[in-house]
Amino acid sequence: MEMRSAPSTARMGASTRTPNSAPCLSFVEPRHARQGTAWPRLAPVAVAFSLAVDGRLRSRARCARRALEPGNSPEDRIRNFSIIAHIDHGKSTLADRLLEITGTVTKEDMKQQLLDSMDIERERGITIKLNTARMNVEEDGKDYVLNLIDTPGHVDFTYEVSRSLAACEGALLVVDATQGVQAQTLANVTLAMEADLEIVPVLNKCDLPSADPDRVCQEIEDVVGIDCSNALQCSAKTGEGVPAIIKSIIDAVPAPTKSEDQKMRLLVFDSFYDNYRGVIAMFRVVDGSISKGQKIRFKNSGKEFLVEEIGIMIGGARRPVQKLAVGEVGYVCANIKTVGDARVGDTIIEAGTEDEVEALPGYTEATPMVFCGLFPSESGDFDAMRSAFEKLSLNDAALFFQPENSVALGLGFRCGFLGVLHMEVVKERLEREYDLDLIVTAPSVEYQLLMKDGTETTIQFANMLPPPIDIAEIREPYCLLEMIVPEEHMGPCMELAVQRRGIYRTTSFLTQGRALLEYEMPMAEMIRDFFAELKSRSRGYASMDYRIIDFRANDLVKLEVDINKTTANPLAQIVHRSRVTEFAKKITKILRDEIPAQQIKVIIQARIGTHIVSSANIKAVRKDVLAKCYGGDITRKKKLLQKQAAGKKRMQAIGKVNVPSEAILAVIKQT
Numbered sequence: 001m002e003m004r005s006a007p008s009t010a011r012m013g014a015s016t017r018t019p020n021s022a023p024c025l026s027f028v029e030p031r032h033a034r035q036g037t038a039w040p041r042l043a044p045v046a047v048a049f050s051l052a053v054d055g056r057l058r059s060r061a062r063c064a065r066r067a068l069e070p071g072n073s074p075e076d077r078i079r080n081f082s083i084i085a086h087i088d089h090g091k092s093t094l095a096d097r098l099l100e101i102t103g104t105v106t107k108e109d110m111k112q113q114l115l116d117s118m119d120i121e122r123e124r125g126i127t128i129k130l131n132t133a134r135m136n137v138e139e140d141g142k143d144y145v146l147n148l149i150d151t152p153g154h155v156d157f158t159y160e161v162s163r164s165l166a167a168c169e170g171a172l173l174v175v176d177a178t179q180g181v182q183a184q185t186l187a188n189v190t191l192a193m194e195a196d197l198e199i200v201p202v203l204n205k206c207d208l209p210s211a212d213p214d215r216v217c218q219e220i221e222d223v224v225g226i227d228c229s230n231a232l233q234c235s236a237k238t239g240e241g242v243p244a245i246i247k248s249i250i251d252a253v254p255a256p257t258k259s260e261d262q263k264m265r266l267l268v269f270d271s272f273y274d275n276y277r278g279v280i281a282m283f284r285v286v287d288g289s290i291s292k293g294q295k296i297r298f299k300n301s302g303k304e305f306l307v308e309e310i311g312i313m314i315g316g317a318r319r320p321v322q323k324l325a326v327g328e329v330g331y332v333c334a335n336i337k338t339v340g341d342a343r344v345g346d347t348i349i350e351a352g353t354e355d356e357v358e359a360l361p362g363y364t365e366a367t368p369m370v371f372c373g374l375f376p377s378e379s380g381d382f383d384a385m386r387s388a389f390e391k392l393s394l395n396d397a398a399l400f401f402q403p404e405n406s407v408a409l410g411l412g413f414r415c416g417f418l419g420v421l422h423m424e425v426v427k428e429r430l431e432r433e434y435d436l437d438l439i440v441t442a443p444s445v446e447y448q449l450l451m452k453d454g455t456e457t458t459i460q461f462a463n464m465l466p467p468p469i470d471i472a473e474i475r476e477p478y479c480l481l482e483m484i485v486p487e488e489h490m491g492p493c494m495e496l497a498v499q500r501r502g503i504y505r506t507t508s509f510l511t512q513g514r515a516l517l518e519y520e521m522p523m524a525e526m527i528r529d530f531f532a533e534l535k536s537r538s539r540g541y542a543s544m545d546y547r548i549i550d551f552r553a554n555d556l557v558k559l560e561v562d563i564n565k566t567t568a569n570p571l572a573q574i575v576h577r578s579r580v581t582e583f584a585k586k587i588t589k590i591l592r593d594e595i596p597a598q599q600i601k602v603i604i605q606a607r608i609g610t611h612i613v614s615s616a617n618i619k620a621v622r623k624d625v626l627a628k629c630y631g632g633d634i635t636r637k638k639k640l641l642q643k644q645a646a647g648k649k650r651m652q653a654i655g656k657v658n659v660p661s662e663a664i665l666a667v668i669k670q671t
């Protein structure tokens with residue numbers, strides 16, 4: 001993997017940044033200074049610059065020297081950094097501690113996990129949306145501004161992670177000292193290296209008896225390729241070792257490079273909807289400056305707005321300022337109506353300069369990767385659901401939805417999400433915040449179709465697939481999958497990957513009997529409960545991460561299900577030919593078990609085109625039409641039986657089978 005073969009990328013990149021002098025800019029006074037109290041001395045630390053001749057270490061030393069000899073310009077004393085970590089390694093707890101120790105937020109004011117402000121985030125303990133905080137620190141008699149740009153820790157939000165990393169010069173790599181490197185540690189480090197950041201390793205949870213910082217340091221060096229000889233050790237929970245991290249940020253993370261004479265260019269790294277102010281866009285000033293009252297333009301969307309307010313975020317609160325200059329991080333309110341007008345990754349420029357100023361690189365439209373149908377359990381809730389979606393999309397530019405009418409499930413929506421977690425979060429928000437009871441259909445991915453006439457198109461649901469005769473090629477998304485599993489469970493985990501059409505790439509052995517396995521795998525297989533299955537095969541110890549790499553042509557077919565010759569549309573699926581028999585058998589079996597016996601015989605068939613792959617029958621329950629016919633003559637009995645047979649024929653002919661929606665859901669859930 002790239003990050004292991006070229007471990008020095010991050011540092012070499014960082015060492016090319018050179019601070020200059022710049023015009024003045026007013027700092028917000030540190031809280032302790034305003035209160036006239038002495039700033040507690042930061043604990044002395046030996047920050048990381050050994051005399052090793054390794055180029056990586058030398059480049060870090062250069063960077064540190066540069067940062068330790070700041071010029072007089074305020075930009076030299078700005079540090080924009082992020083915290084990257086595997087889920088649950090303590091990123092949010094460390095962020096809280098940094099805010100507390102720098103006096104940005106007092107202990108009394110601090111809600112638990114202040115930066116994770118959404119309820120669902122707090123409950124699930126995962127970070128979803130970006131947040132940012134500005135901290136003022138005095139060090140060696142100089143005031144520094146530390147801008148912490150919090151990033152979401154989940155793979156669904158990789159694009160947001162990479163845009164927020166692009167707004168930084170450094171990143172704290174937090175690794176749980178009891179667990180070591182995990183799959184998302186690797187994924188996030190790769191993104192940080194791609195963004196040329198200075199990476200500062202921090203071992204967290206050192207207060208726990210099972211912490212083994214030395215082993216984990218060795219593992220980071222071996223697997224991630226980052227020198228850990230002076231890695232910092234801390235407990236984000238107790239605060240021990242956290243002051244040393246603050247000093248290390250000042251010393252190791254480079255100050256922003258400056259181009260103050262250039263025209264305004266701001267990188268939007270987050271945007272969210274506020275009920276009173278409309279959309280608030282978070283940005284980093286890359287070139288020039290921004291002032292209140294200026295007319296701005298979003299370069300990619302082409303939308304123009306008048307700046308009503310700009311400011312900085314301090315401990316979750318907004319503080320307006322008149323001007324923000326190069327290197328600074330802040331927010332802008334400009335009467336923007338939806339987050340779609342101020343997308344993450346867009347460049348804000350001064351209106352009228354669009355012909356001279358280029359957009360910052362790396363912008364992509366948010367593209368949904370996982371699709372599903374969402375239907376209200378109560379058909380009367382459709383309108384309430386539509387208005388809930390409209391409100392959610394004000395704050396979620398990546399959410400895609402459009403009305404859908406399903407025979408089995410009624411009126412609902414066809415929806416697109418960044419990933420499975422995004423899907424679950426939206427579903428949960430609809431249920432909790434809008435009090436809706438929902439039915440969710442099986443997730444699907446996007447397929448690219450090359451038609452025989454040479455045109456290309458994309459579809460997200462099997463029902464959208466044109467007749468096979470017109471299709472030259474169906475391509476499906478593939479991802480690079482990294483799993484970290486205990487060696488004793490490697491066999492079952494590898495077996496699972498192969499079952500799911502994974503293509504083996506490599507195995508690397510980590511410390512403590514764990515292995516890192518890499519596979520290329522179709523995304524469609526990944527979203528079908530892969531993680532839950534992996535966890536059960538590894539007794540809960542595996543971690544995984546993935547990222548989409550490309551689309552590949554495959555032998556994919558549409559598997560349809562007929563119930564008494566009537567096609568059950570919600571059950572149609574796009575499946576790889578090698579897995580058709582397995583799926584077809586599973587579907588027919590589930591339906592046979594779930595559909596109650598009826599007065600007519602029920603024939604369930606799973607088919608590709610006209611070719612029937614699997615079928616099952618449910619015998620009719622025979623209504624005793626002769627029950628009332630006490631001792632009547634034989635011709636009367638025959639007549640009644642003939643009438644019953646004719647009636648059955650009619651029912652069967654029109655396929656009138658009572659299929660309970662639980663049966664449909666059982667298929668959707670289990671395939």
Ligand SMILES: Nc1nc2c(ncn2[C@@H]2O[C@H](COP(=O)(O)OP(=O)(O)OP(=O)(O)O)[C@@H](O)[C@H]2O)c(=O)[nH]1
Nearest residue numbers: 088089090091092093125126127153205235236237
């Ligand atoms: N003992 C101990 N527990 C810690 C420490 N740091 C964090 N924790 C606990 O570990 C759990 C996860 O911490 P979080 O800060 O939520 O982890 P995170 O990396 O932000 O997780 P995501 O938001 O999901 O990315 C919480 O229960 C914390 O209380 C530490 O230094 N020591």
